Amino acid sequence: MPLKPAIDPEQWILSNPNDLISLTKWQRTVNLLAKLFDAPAGFLVQHTPSGYQITIASEQNTNPYSAGMVVEPQANIFCRKIVETRKSLYVANAMIDPCWDSNPEVHGDGFRSYLGVPVFWPNGKAFGTFCVMDYRETNYDDTYFELIEQLKDILEADLSLLELYTHMQKLAVTDPLTELNNRRGFCSLAQQRIRLAKRMGSRLGVFYLDVDKFKQINDNYGHAVGDEVLIDVAKAMHKCVRSSDVIGRMGGDEFVALVLIEHDSDFDAIAQRFTDQFAQYSEQDLPLYTVAIGYIDVDLNMEVEGILALADQDMYQHKVE
Numbered sequence: 001m002p003l004k005p006a007i008d009p010e011q012w013i014l015s016n017p018n019d020l021i022s023l024t025k026w027q028r029t030v031n032l033l034a035k036l037f038d039a040p041a042g043f044l045v046q047h048t049p050s051g052y053q054i055t056i057a058s059e060q061n062t063n064p065y066s067a068g069m070v071v072e073p074q075a076n077i078f079c080r081k082i083v084e085t086r087k088s089l090y091v092a093n094a095m096i097d098p099c100w101d102s103n104p105e106v107h108g109d110g111f112r113s114y115l116g117v118p119v120f121w122p123n124g125k126a127f128g129t130f131c132v133m134d135y136r137e138t139n140y141d142d143t144y145f146e147l148i149e150q151l152k153d154i155l156e157a158d159l160s161l162l163e164l165y166t167h168m169q170k171l172a173v174t175d176p177l178t179e180l181n182n183r184r185g186f187c188s189l190a191q192q193r194i195r196l197a198k199r200m201g202s203r204l205g206v207f208y209l210d211v212d213k214f215k216q217i218n219d220n221y222g223h224a225v226g227d228e229v230l231i232d233v234a235k236a237m238h239k240c241v242r243s244s245d246v247i248g249r250m251g252g253d254e255f256v257a258l259v260l261i262e263h264d265s266d267f268d269a270i271a272q273r274f275t276d277q278f279a280q281y282s283e284q285d286l287p288l289y290t291v292a293i294g295y296i297d298v299d300l301n302m303e304v305e306g307i308l309a310l311a312d313q314d315m316y317q318h319k320v321e
Ligand SMILES: Nc1nc2c(ncn2[C@@H]2O[C@H](COP(=O)(O)OP(=O)(O)OP(=O)(O)O)[C@@H](O)[C@H]2O)c(=O)[nH]1
Pocket: 177, 210, 211, 212, 213, 214, 215, 216, 218, 222, 223, 224, 225, 226, 227, 230, 251, 252, 253, 319
């Protein structure tokens, strides 16, 4: 399964706090950066298509900007240059370079010097920048460049950990073959949906699906073809339910769907939709297969495991002998 970004790259990290990120630790790192550089302002800045947001601002009276502040994406600020070039940027005196004439940090707030480095997610996508600014012209030597890189590594290590942990969490609840929820993932999501349905006074149904004589498919066509059939069952299920419904693979050739029911007729209609969809798939390169489908009207006071057992029993009555 490819590693996906832990946090939606279009969302501000400040608006979507994650327990794995210690903003207090990041705050200490940014404060230390400003202190070591004897600079009036230090920042960790996040970039998204909406612009640049200060995630952390050094805690100093001399710092005019605070965490949460957003600058529009087209503004000619230093951080934008770093995100666009993916390279560090050192401007010792912005007053002597006309390219900063329209920079509000220089001409609005009086900053002269900027040193910043790009911060990346482990997949190489830019998170944003880590930087210091000064009202005076500066003359940083190589030691300072090494220092800011070292401190930046602390932030990137946290981003790596976050991504790795989120990926591991996802693996624990996902079936690797079909990428549906596995039993654990399904049960945990189903539990939440049942609680919500109880509160909202809505009705749920559970559909239990089992491929008929699946062992024979494996025996006659090979395990790889068996796998393809399972993947197709998963695809068919996606097509038959709403994206807000919960689907999962319980193991082997058994699948379930927890769906919102509005009318009594929905049960037969959904079961028919499944049957029609499998018939379509069977017409493709795969061997013909059928699926036994059982369903129950969910008693919202029951535990998920009990609900699954009842739906499984109903499915058995539809098995092709
Ligand atoms: N290809 C493939 N086979 C699997 C996988 N997981 C389980 N199986 C096989 O699925 C088969 C399920 O067999 P059974 O439970 O007897 O089911 P069945 O043959 O469909 O029998 P009925 O349910 O009575 O129709 C077993 O042979 C398992 O080895 C998988 O991920 N891929």
